[in-house]
Amino acid sequence: MDLDFSPAERDFRAEVRDWLSANVPDPPLPSMDTAEGFQAHRAWEARLAAARLSVVSWPEEYGGRGASLIDWLIFEEEYWAAGAPARVTQNGIFLLAPCLMRFGTPEQRARWLPRMASGADVWAQAWSEPEAGSDLAALTSRAEPAPGGGWLLHGHKTWSSRAAHATHGFGLFRTSGARHQGLTYVMFPLDEVAVRPIAQLDGLPGFAELHLDGVRVEESMVLGEAGQGWSIAMATTSSERGLTLRSPGRFLATADRLLALARASGDPAAADRAARCWTEAEAYRLHTYATARRIMAGEETGAAASLGKIFWSELDLRMHALALELLGERAGETPWLDGFLFALAGPIYAGTNEIQRTIVAERVLGLPR
Amino acid sequence: MNFAFTDEQLAFGAAVRDVLRDACPPAALRTERRPGWRRLAGLGLFAALLPPERDGLGLGLTDVLPALEEIGRACLPGPVAETAVTAPLLPEAAAGEVCVSVLAPGQAYAADADLADLLVVLGEDEARLVSGEAARLDPRPGIDPCRPLFAVAYDTSEPLEAPAAPVLHRLAVAGAAQLVGVARELLARSVAYARVRTQFGAPIGTFQAVKHRLADVAVAVEFAAPLVWRAALALDAGAPAAGRDASAAKAAAGEAAALAARSALQVHGAVGYTDELDLRFWLARAWSLGAAYGTSAVHRERVRSALLGGDARRWP
Numbered sequence: 001m002d003l004d005f006s007p008a009e010r011d012f013r014a015e016v017r018d019w020l021s022a023n024v025p026d027p028p029l030p031s032m033d034t035a036e037g038f039q040a041h042r043a044w045e046a047r048l049a050a051a052r053l054s055v056v057s058w059p060e061e062y063g064g065r066g067a068s069l070i071d072w073l074i075f076e077e078e079y080w081a082a083g084a085p086a087r088v089t090q091n092g093i094f095l096l097a098p099c100l101m102r103f104g105t106p107e108q109r110a111r112w113l114p115r116m117a118s119g120a121d122v123w124a125q126a127w128s129e130p131e132a133g134s135d136l137a138a139l140t141s142r143a144e145p146a147p148g149g150g151w152l153l154h155g156h157k158t159w160s161s162r163a164a165h166a167t168h169g170f171g172l173f174r175t176s177g178a179r180h181q182g183l184t185y186v187m188f189p190l191d192e193v194a195v196r197p198i199a200q201l202d203g204l205p206g207f208a209e210l211h212l213d214g215v216r217v218e219e220s221m222v223l224g225e226a227g228q229g230w231s232i233a234m235a236t237t238s239s240e241r242g243l244t245l246r247s248p249g250r251f252l253a254t255a256d257r258l259l260a261l262a263r264a265s266g267d268p269a270a271a272d273r274a275a276r277c278w279t280e281a282e283a284y285r286l287h288t289y290a291t292a293r294r295i296m297a298g299e300e301t302g303a304a305a306s307l308g309k310i311f312w313s314e315l316d317l318r319m320h321a322l323a324l325e326l327l328g329e330r331a332g333e334t335p336w337l338d339g340f341l342f343a344l345a346g347p348i349y350a351g352t353n354e355i356q357r358t359i360v361a362e363r364v365l366g367l368p369r
Numbered sequence: 370m371n372f373a374f375t376d377e378q379l380a381f382g383a384a385v386r387d388v389l390r391d392a393c394p395p396a397a398l399r400t401e402r403r404p405g406w407r408r409l410a411g412l413g414l415f416a417a418l419l420p421p422e423r424d425g426l427g428l429g430l431t432d433v434l435p436a437l438e439e440i441g442r443a444c445l446p447g448p449v450a451e452t453a454v455t456a457p458l459l460p461e462a463a464a465g466e467v468c469v470s471v472l473a474p475g476q477a478y479a480a481d482a483d484l485a486d487l488l489v490v491l492g493e494d495e496a497r498l499v500s501g502e503a504a505r506l507d508p509r510p511g512i513d514p515c516r517p518l519f520a521v522a523y524d525t526s527e528p529l530e531a532p533a534a535p536v537l538h539r540l541a542v543a544g545a546a547q548l549v550g551v552a553r554e555l556l557a558r559s560v561a562y563a564r565v566r567t568q569f570g571a572p573i574g575t576f577q578a579v580k581h582r583l584a585d586v587a588v589a590v591e592f593a594a595p596l597v598w599r600a601a602l603a604l605d606a607g608a609p610a611a612g613r614d615a616s617a618a619k620a621a622a623g624e625a626a627a628l629a630a631r632s633a634l635q636v637h638g639a640v641g642y643t644d645e646l647d648l649r650f651w652l653a654r655a656w657s658l659g660a661a662y663g664t665s666a667v668h669r670e671r672v673r674s675a676l677l678g679g680d681a682r683r684w685p
Contacts, residue, residue, distance in 0.1 A: 001371060001372060001373060001374050001378065001431055001602065002370060002372075002602065003370055003372060003602050003684070003685040004370060004685060005685060006370070009370070070370055252683070256681065259676055259677075259681055262677075263677050271673055271677050272669065272670075272673050274676075275669070275672050275673035275676045275677070276669065276672075278676055279596070279617045279620075279621065279672055280592065282596065282599075282617070282683070283592040283593070283595055283596050283621065284592065285683075286372065286595035286596065286598070286599050287591065287592055289370065289595075290372045290373055290595055290598075293372055293373045294373065297373075304591075307587060307588050307591045307592075310584070310585075310588050311591075354581070357580060357581040357584035357585070358577065358580055358581070358584075360584035360587055360588070361574075361580030361581065361583055361584045362580070364587060365556070365583055365584070365587060366560060366564075367560060367563060367564065367574040367575070367579070367580050367583065368564060368572050368574050368575050369575065
């Protein structure tokens with residue numbers, strides 16, 4: 001066991017740090033959930049991609065560097081420490097891309113991945129439906145074979161993150177009645193879809209509902225085989241809950257800022273709580289190094305990812321809530337208020353924390369159903 | 370970077386586990402003060418941290434973490450960790466021929482002092498050695514029957530060459546590693562009981578309230594353990610923030626074990642509140658080790674002071 005970075009890893013960190021310090025926008029970009037901010041974030045993604053820093057862990061042919069998970073964690077630490085913009089391409093990069101890499105055809109990968117890496121396409125996830133959130137297999141949207149090939153998509157998706165401005169969506173559609181076996185993973189352009197933006201607590205349309213009324217897609221928009229959608233989606237959600245959804249770098253940066261805020265407040269009780277949060281962010285970072293090592297050694301981490309999801313989402317919320325307590329009415333003048341509203345969603349999305357606790361209890365601890 | 374135990378480290382832990390399974394079954398907790406001591410000495414546990422030129426194994430604290438976790442898991446009585454950690458100060462301790470108890474600064478009593486041939490008294494800066502014959506012991510009430518406490522008085526003592534702080538940090542991390550083992554065992558026993566105990570016609574482990582409570586224990590243990598590993602690595606490497614990291618580890622492990630104990634008691638109900646059920650030994654160990662070598666509150670305070678004092682450096 002050691003915690004020593006190799007010379008190559010240290011060089012990579014230095015390169016990332018130098019590039020970010022020269023390129024991170026100042027003042028910060030407007031929210032990606034405004035039309036103006038969305039374009040600004042897309043332009044930022046293109047700039048990152050030009051430096052081959054948008055998808056460091058991807059193979060070089062798709063715009064990455066073939067970097068190891070450890071390098072990716074280093075990148076993320078530097079990225080968030082530098083105060084760089086939130087990733088508008090996050091849903092595509094972290095949710096769809098791993099499935100494309102694993103289940104996509106060479107043509108699908110070549111067609112979609114480089115455009116995702118550069119921000120040319122921005123993907124919205126379309127998992128949830130009005131009656132199917134954490135119980136995803138209850139969904140009723142359907143894909144029907146279209147005359148002359150391809151599929152016709154019908155149904156109603158909701159809570160679709162980024163869909164208000166994104167170019168494409170991906171989600172599950174029912175192709176037969178069987179609960180889990182009847183689902184198919186489909187990608188679709190959003191220009192034929194009726195999109196109703198939904199304002200979030202911050203007033204901005206961070207997600208949207210989608211009405212699909214016979215949207216036609218080519219056969220090549222299906223990922224894997226028809227009926228395979230559930231297992232493909234599960235591969236996605238395990239990465240969603242695991243390493244890639246929320247890297248430790250984000251929480252380390254928040255913890256550092258919280259510590260500075262607590263120090264300035266002179267309030268010893270707040271300092272205590274801030275120090276605890278800082279330590280927990282460290283624990284999440286160390287745990288992630290250990291998990292990365294296991295994944296790099298070919299182990300499946302599976303349901304253990306649920307432990308991490310509970311931990312980081314509640315830590316994030318605690319940190320932001322403490323900052324709001326310290327700032328009082330002034331919170332709205334700082335990024336902490338937006339951060340708090342964003343953190344509130346953590347225990348809700350990607351499988352609520354109640355669902356995660358049940359997964360931990362049943363699949364990690366072995367308690368009966 | 371390889372933040373995972375090596376095969377050798379795991380093998381040493383497994384060897385200790387095998388010995389303890391045999392030498393320290395729960396029944397031994399009611400009858401024996403130092404079960405398995407000679408066999409653990411035979412594995413080299415007491416010589417592990419000594420350099421090879423003093424007939425030691427030349428290992429670091431990191432190398433014995435899995436072994437220490439097993440000691441916690443077994444709820445092993447006797448000052449095993451104390452003797453192993455202080456061995457580098459005391460050449461004759463290497464073979465496990467002497468038994469060492471420790472009185473740490475801020476600590477009122479020394480555990481297992483009646484068994485000790487030597488008593489290491491740690492101040493904030495200096496360390497002193499008191500022989501077992503020179504120590505006058507007064508038993509004090511405590512919670513842990515396998516870790517009896519003694520007030521210690523003495524007239525004669527010798528100074529030890531080594532500074533006290535690193536020893537104290539190592540004892541705190543050794544305690545934290547054992548607490549992780551205690552917490553894991555408490556969780557395993559709670560899960561096993563929740564699977565078989567039925568109420569309202571169903572195993573209580575099917576109830577979501579029970580599931581979620583135990584899932585929270587699993588989260589607490591899962592994220593305390595890497596802090597313990599990091600602290601041991603930092604101490605072995607002489608990293609500047611090692612003392613802060615040792616405190617973070619002790620506090621997190623102590624709190625995880627306390628949560629595991631509290632949840633175990635709740636899941637077991639009244640039977641868990643008895644002396645008859647073996648669970649009581651692990652409950653007691655969570656509390657007694659949690660209070661040893663600095664309580665969680667003391668260590669939290671140290672982390673806070675270090676961080677607010679400007680030492681928010683990340684290691685690595």
